[in-house]
Amino acid sequence: MVVYAPGRTSQYPEIPPERGLRYHYLGGGNEVGNVGIVLEDPSSNRLLLDYGLAPTKPPRYPNEAPHVSNAIITHSHIDHLGMVPWLTSNHNTTLHGTELTAAISEMMWYDCHKVSSIEGYPLPWDKRDIDLALSAWKTHSFNKPWTQDDWKLELHGAGHIPGAAMLHVETPNKSVLFSGDFDTRDSQLTVGAKPVNSDVLFVEGTYGGRDHPPKKEENERFIERVIEVTDRGGTALVPAFANGRTQDVVMLLHKHLPELDIHVDGMGKRVAKLQMEHPETLRDPNALESAWRWCRRVSSKSDRKKALDADVIVSTSGMLDGGPSIWYLNRLRHNPKNAILLTGYQARNTGGRRLLEERRIPIFGKLSSIDLEVDQYSFSTHAGHQEIVEFATQCQAEDVVIYHSDPTMARPPLADALEANGHRVHTPENGISGILD
Ligand SMILES: [Zn+2]
Numbered sequence: 001m002v003v004y005a006p007g008r009t010s011q012y013p014e015i016p017p018e019r020g021l022r023y024h025y026l027g028g029g030n031e032v033g034n035v036g037i038v039l040e041d042p043s044s045n046r047l048l049l050d051y052g053l054a055p056t057k058p059p060r061y062p063n064e065a066p067h068v069s070n071a072i073i074t075h076s077h078i079d080h081l082g083m084v085p086w087l088t089s090n091h092n093t094t095l096h097g098t099e100l101t102a103a104i105s106e107m108m109w110y111d112c113h114k115v116s117s118i119e120g121y122p123l124p125w126d127k128r129d130i131d132l133a134l135s136a137w138k139t140h141s142f143n144k145p146w147t148q149d150d151w152k153l154e155l156h157g158a159g160h161i162p163g164a165a166m167l168h169v170e171t172p173n174k175s176v177l178f179s180g181d182f183d184t185r186d187s188q189l190t191v192g193a194k195p196v197n198s199d200v201l202f203v204e205g206t207y208g209g210r211d212h213p214p215k216k217e218e219n220e221r222f223i224e225r226v227i228e229v230t231d232r233g234g235t236a237l238v239p240a241f242a243n244g245r246t247q248d249v250v251m252l253l254h255k256h257l258p259e260l261d262i263h264v265d266g267m268g269k270r271v272a273k274l275q276m277e278h279p280e281t282l283r284d285p286n287a288l289e290s291a292w293r294w295c296r297r298v299s300s301k302s303d304r305k306k307a308l309d310a311d312v313i314v315s316t317s318g319m320l321d322g323g324p325s326i327w328y329l330n331r332l333r334h335n336p337k338n339a340i341l342l343t344g345y346q347a348r349n350t351g352g353r354r355l356l357e358e359r360r361i362p363i364f365g366k367l368s369s370i371d372l373e374v375d376q377y378s379f380s381t382h383a384g385h386q387e388i389v390e391f392a393t394q395c396q397a398e399d400v401v402i403y404h405s406d407p408t409m410a411r412p413p414l415a416d417a418l419e420a421n422g423h424r425v426h427t428p429e430n431g432i433s434g435i436l437d
């Protein structure tokens, strides 16, 4: 089943803007994830920025993209590249991004295809489209500009996850910075994003109105909890996203608790391997290498059984939605000495959210009560409210467009704070074009 057919459901304006620079959100304008942004000038120079889907239940897809010869993919999370195989198959689009983003894209697409088949949701592209998408990559290093007609384009490090980029576009009249998903704070894996002088800043506002607890305190709270669980003879199950979080958590454990026995399972193992092959994207490549040598990687059924005696198991899925973490939970749930330490946001309708709210979770189709201690830690690598506001000031942006943000809770307080600092603030909606001039 195809969700949309090419050329039929695109509501993108057919003619170029008369003046200025037009931006048009296919998705991600007034929501988190599901990103697709078209940028176009009066001479029909056109660019697509990201083309993802939101892995909700059911998934949300952006509006159909118009024909684009070039797309920039900021990073390898599914909400930014999940729809790309449709794009390359239907429009033969060239994909621009960092080498690491291109390298990780393959497993993200295969995984996305697998999940949609398991959950029975339609995907507008097929497995065969992945090969074409993979051959469409043209990779760029950070701070190495290239041109598209009279635009100069350049990728800058975005923090967030290794390989994540911000895009800087210089047109003859304006300079524009797209943050992608970004964080100005260093993480175990990455160096924080640095401001770039721009007339216009398109900034993600996931954490508008919310500030993160100080990183050091949150790390300590996590470490102390792990010590508590292992001291009483229990195993801490740490569900973690594969792309970024798994490696961050393993590095944190290695740094503070090198005496413990840590086992790692899930797709995060392959992601780590690719990250290590691209040391230029890492804050401290040696730290990842040695953490990775130190932990035990689960690679067989017998490894998995052995892991049940570990001090800590770090595993996907990060939201306890299938994956090995459910297999472990099913084995660990009968011993009250064990605990579950969640390391990220738990979306609605996921196992992790039900666990938090009802202390019950579906395990292999059967709703099961869980009497273990459950705790949640904020290891987000999105900039918090204060970081976003400071970043906009440092970029000296006259105009700020807030996207990738909840339009009722997160965006209004962020818009207020930015306006109070003298920026002209734009709050885009999907399907409606805006002009910058
Ligand atoms: Zn995102």
Ligand SMILES: [Zn+2]
Pocket (backbone or CB within 6 Å): 075, 077, 160, 181
């Ligand atoms: Zn992301």
